[in-house]
Amino acid sequence: MRTAIVIPARYASSRLPGKPLADLHGRPIIQHVVERARQVPEAERVIVATDDDRVYAVAADFGAEVVMTDPEHTSGTDRLVEVTADIEADLYVNLQGDEPLIRPADISQLIQGMHDDPTAQVGTLCHPIDAREATNPNCVKVVRGANHEALYFSRSPIPYPRNPNAAHYLKHVGIYAFRQGVLAEYSRLPHAAIEQAEGLEQLRLMHAGFRLHAFEVAPTAPGVDTPRCLERVRAIIAAGLPDPAEENTLATVQLVITDVDGVLTDGGLYYDAHGECLKRFHARDGLGMRMLQDAGVQVALLSGRDSPPLRRRAADLRIHLQHFGVSDKAAACRAIMADAGVDAERTVYVGDDSIDLPAFAVCGMAFAVADAPEYLRRRATDVLNNSGGNGAFRELVDAILIARGHREVAETAEGFQRAVTRPNQ
Structure with a gap:
């Protein structure tokens, strides 16, 4: 022909x-x-x-x-x-x-x-x-x-x-x-x-x-x-890396860094009668963090705010990689990756607003929650189906587990009991 x-x-x-x-x-x-x-x-x-x-x-x-x-x-x-x-x-x-x-x-x-x-x-x-x-x-x-x-x-x-x-x-x-x-x-x-x-x-x-x-x-x-796609392709060529799509990229994830307000919470700030700030977290996200950790994937919390409720939640979830009250999220992500011993290509960041764009730029993959602004969603590697505080993080967890061949951990009682130790929500 x-x-x-x-x-x-x-x-x-x-x-x-x-x-x-x-x-x-x-x-x-x-x-x-x-x-x-x-x-x-x-x-x-x-x-x-x-x-x-x-x-x-x-x-x-x-x-x-x-x-x-x-x-x-x-x-x-x-x-x-x-x-x-x-x-x-x-x-x-x-x-x-x-x-x-x-x-x-x-x-x-x-x-x-x-x-x-x-x-x-x-x-x-x-x-x-x-x-x-x-x-x-x-x-x-x-x-x-x-x-x-x-x-x-x-x-x-x-x-x-x-x-x-x-x-x-x-x-x-x-x-x-x-x-x-x-x-x-x-x-x-x-x-x-x-x-x-x-x-x-x-x-x-x-x-x-x-x-x-x-x-x-x-x-x-x-x-x-998009501009972000262009930067990703530039990085692939510059580093001489294999095309990420030649292997399931989520299967290679070793570190997930997540924003807190707007991702793990619905973004609302609630004050009690004494002026203390309260936050609403989703229990399934907490269990998802435990499931990731037991699958060998490290989890880190990153927030521009700092508060007792936030630190208490991190302690309840046994998350030791954490940076709170930060103004430079790109620098904080680099520090977390260094502490975890994981490179950018194996790191996922989850965010919800323009303050997360610097973190998007330094992590290999970036996910936006469903209710993130359109300009942020355009810069993300992918957009989750769930909104912040409503199981968005758990949605990503399940996808990573499935990509790593651990579907049974999320979907069967036997797989969950065999794989997850010290479950917490």
Whole structure:
């Protein structure tokens, strides 16, 4: 098959303007993507498709084949359709321009899968994820049939885990291989109701009867969607670390640092008749800390406030790693990591407000509670489903235990009794 890889590169990203040209260790992101695409032996051509003169100039300068496309296109697929008018191929691979760590072998597997299965009209990729990640609506899931044909894509957890032990989840990886005939029809397809409901353009193809095959690969590295994603990718390249997604990152966690007010409490400050400040903690979070510690994961408390109730709660939970009344949370996190003997890549921070942003920046993973402000949630690695003081920390605990292969600790009496010593809440 004549195969062309097309890389849509739009300058006006809402979350990271100018993203294709953002510096990534001396080269723009788009150059990293092109260089990886050029390593795919099955691809005859690699083309950057942009709507901006600045991207065009930079791509042409480093030697990429680049074409200008209509700035009114609403999706990368629409941009790809325009490219097919001048670029002839049997198979077109739509590779996002914000995937500088894409594995060339994965692209090859997609192309080879389309070659081996002539019934597949569109191909894409997927990989396994845990139950916690499956609840994130920003993570698109796919369910497949026995022949790897996609049955449905959704932002909801699919399949529904009525029997949790039988539910296995696959994350959709946003790279597509289209046969030429599919793209010829794409622009004429109506926008289906399911596409509009989910906000997923691949459902337009499924609704029209096209057969999409999802080929499974190993977990993929992060793309660049936000400034925080960019910093994470920079750190991966600078440290020469393996792609975190090649292993379950939560399975490697050794230290969890959590803010107190707004995470372990609901953020309310209650004063009694004598002016003493009272706080409301959630009992399940306390038990979760014990479960983490007995699983070998250290827990630390960090707060900009200091009070007798806070110190009493730390004592009740037997948390010895603690920094209270701090003004510099980044420095406090570094000190905690040094005391614990754990590096940043194995450290998770949980926060709820802008005061936690410095801590987000120095820890390998950052989680925001569900009721955190939108600007904080955008900077987080992931967002929990529960709000502060309502089991958000326990939600993360269960996800870490499951990722480490200890589902029975959270879900069965026998596993809990075997694993947890001195339970407290």
